[in-house]
Amino acid sequence: MVAHLIRLKLALLRNGLRRSPLQLIGLILGALYGLGAVALGIAGLGVLRLAEVPVAETLVVLGGSALVLGWALAPILVAGVDLTLDPARFALFPIPRRQLLLGQGLAGLIGVPGLCTVLLLAATALTWARGWAPLVTALVCAVVALGLCVAVSRLAAALASELAASRRFRDVSSVLLLIPLVLLGPIIALAAQSLDAVGASGLVAAGEVLGWTPLGAAFSAPAAAAQGNGLEALAKIGVAAAALALAAWGWSAALARALLHPAGAGRRRAGKRHRGAGLFGLLPATPAGAVAARCLVYWLRDPRYGSGLVVVPLLPVVLYMASAGGGGDPLAGPFAVSGPIVGFVLAWSISADVSYDSTAFALHLAAGVRGRDDRLGRALALLAFGLPVTLVATAVPCVVAGQWEAFPALLGLALGSLLSGVGLSSVVSARYTVAVPLPGESPFKKPSGNVAQTMLVQTGGLLVLGALISPEIALALLWAGTGQAHWGWLGLAAGAVLGPALAAGGVVLGGRWLDARGPETFASLTRAR
Structure with missing residues (x-):
């Protein structure tokens, strides 16, 4: 069943490219841009192997935290609710939830963002190839971070899809989500000014804090192993694994709810009366x-x-x-x-x-x-x-x-x-x-079309x-x-x-x-x- 879901995702992608040559061109351009950025990232991670451990840790943790956060926000801010392999469409099929979770998770990696993420996470091993302990830790943490990216992304998409069925949520989300998006330029300018004010010490402090959070724990554990702090490395791996388990549990619960109560099948309020013709x-x-x-x-x-x-x-x-x-x-x-x-x-x-x-x-x-x-x-x-x-x-x-x-x-x-x-x-x-x-x-929602x-x-x-x-x-x-x-x-x-x-x-x-x-x-x- 997992392989069938992956084949279904590939078929959907292939049919979409066949239907629109311009979509194929867009995919090629996006792939070239993404792979170019990945090449720069891999080169940077390779150079960080020569840097001191605290410097490499700060940069990897900040970049990795931004990557996980981007996967969490992308389904809402960038492309809307992803309709590919929508869980509600499997409501009538007796597919075990575990197989559906695994199939959707692997299918979520099919595409330019998934490929680029896999390559970048695998390249973190270049930074921590300073001995067998940090190298093994980096490989394990890369797998955990990849799973966390997919889990939080699917969880965010499932929650957005469920909440979007509520009229009140749609109205409120229009304000809450578009305001920071429109004000992104001023926010970036203020952030740049703040970075100038705090300097390198502020970045190091931010990296240390993020290293103990679900966003950056998986990227900070190899640095602890490289410094010989085995207990600290295990503790941070535990934080990342717990975050993955919690996100997977939330995604599983959201998937179960979507299968039992598909979005859009809400109940209408009875007894609500309207008087007069209003604007008419x-x-x-x-x-x-x-x-x-x-x-x-x-x-x-x-x-x-x-x-x-x-x-x-x-x-x-x-x-x-x-x-x-x-x-x-x-x-x-x-x-x-x-x-x-x-x-x-x-x-x-x-x-x-x-x-x-x-x-x-x-x-x-x-x-x-x-x-x-x-x-x-x-x-x-x-x-x-x-x-x-x-x-x-x-x-x-x-x-x-x-x-x-x-x-x-x-x-x-x-x-x-x-x-x-x-x-x-x-x-x-x-x-x-x-x-x-x-x-x-x-x-x-970003519908496919012309x-x-x-x-x-x-x-x-x-x-x-x-x-x-x-x-x-x-x-x-x-x-x-x-x-x-x-x-x-x-x-x-x-x-x-x-x-x-x-x-x-x-x-x-x-x-x-x-x-x-x-x-x-x-x-x-x-x-x-």
């Missing part, structure tokens, strides 16, 4: 008004939309850190264009609106909703909150810098970015569908939007270069005139396109399931 009663009783009300409900309650909104208030923070950082003129860096960037992010978010509808888009076709009403309703739903948010994001840099003379030029650019972007998104979403998480799935087309559409959309708002950009640059106020006011006029015109044009053109190819659009959505 507040907006006009027209096709466009109904579409706008439905989209606003999505923006408020669908975590796939909410996870994107979390990024918006964090953008000015990131841009501020990338600019003067409080030590100079805030308007001299990217912080000045917070409003235009926020406007673009909000406008481009509806470029995948039809894709998020999935098969529910059939209701639009069955009800005979005109394409123009569909486009207008989606645009109005976004502008209902996107316009005030963009205005605030544009005003924040002026408030921080105390330079309100820049507000007209920046506001014109922000209005052009938002409104022209809405028109462009109205056209793009009527023509192209992209691979997105299905309704009810985790917003962190990744190359999605990247091309995203890049092309950015270039086209730049061309559409080129008048506002030119006028803003003229104001920045000359300092003459009339250029800023002309930029505001351009954004206030060209933006709504392009938005209206995009709604009309996208509506005609949707009317002409509505069935084809729906067919592409059903293929993405």
Whole structure:
């Protein structure tokens, strides 16, 4: 059975590569990049054999702890919940849990990350080839560390998959997981400053602490053996083995629960009553008004939309850190264009609106909703909150810098970015569908699909939007270069005139396109399931 699961994983990988040549190219490029990094790591581990034991221990422990932590966080932060060999799909098969655990664990090593990890862990023997005791200890610890990486990764994926079935968890996780991800740049900058402050002694102290934790114990035990501290080496091996056993037990429990209660099979709450029509009663009783009300409900309650909104208030923070950082003129860096960037992010978010509808888009076709009403309703739903948010994001840099003379030029650019972007998104979403998480799935899930087309559409959309708002950009640059106020006011006029015109044009053109190819659009959505 274990061999069968491994063959199944290889078959899934092979079929995915056959289906998409671009995915094959991506795998080859990823393998080349990963193996290049591994070659550098192996060379570094070989050089550490010549270093003193405390120095080698510190570097190996810090690197190994980061490796284990990366395996634990990768299923959530990088690729979402891994659907390959999903445990819920084996619920109807009488497979012993021990065989399923072992098969999934070995299958989890198939791929570029698994191969690179195996090579790096095996190469730690180069660092500790200083006698038979540290060498044997390093080999044993490499096996334990590899098992720990797989166990914590599968445990994290299983827990995320189970918790993702909860609506409340999806909403909260959108905030908790995306905030540190968006603020990764400032966090790294602060960490670099902290490292400069603590110096090498701080790194040594961190290595000593991590050496007694589940993250670094397996990487510190060979150093203890190399220094002749056999009891310390055994104690650290025990810490690593206990962590592996605990992670494997948690993974086994999560797997048993997934087999008995597959995700998505939750119970609906009974007796919950809803009164009134909600947003549908507040907006006009027209096709466009109904579409706008439905989209606003999505923006408020669908975590796939909410996870994107979390990024918006964090953008000015990131841009501020990338600019003067409080030590100079805030308007001299990217912080000045917070409003235009926020406007673009909000406008481009509806470029995948039809894709998020999935098969529910059939209701639009069955009800005979005109394409123009569909486009207008989606645009109005976004502008209902996107316009005030963009205005605030544009005003924040002026408030921080105390330079309100820049507000007209920046506001014109922000209005052009938002409104022209809405028109462009109205056209793009009527023509192209992209691979997105299905309704009810985790917003962190990374579905397989037309990744190359999605990247091309995203890049092309950015270039086209730049061309559409080129008048506002030119006028803003003229104001920045000359300092003459009339250029800023002309930029505001351009954004206030060209933006709504392009938005209206995009709604009309996208509506005609949707009317002409509505069935084809729906067919592409059903293929993405």
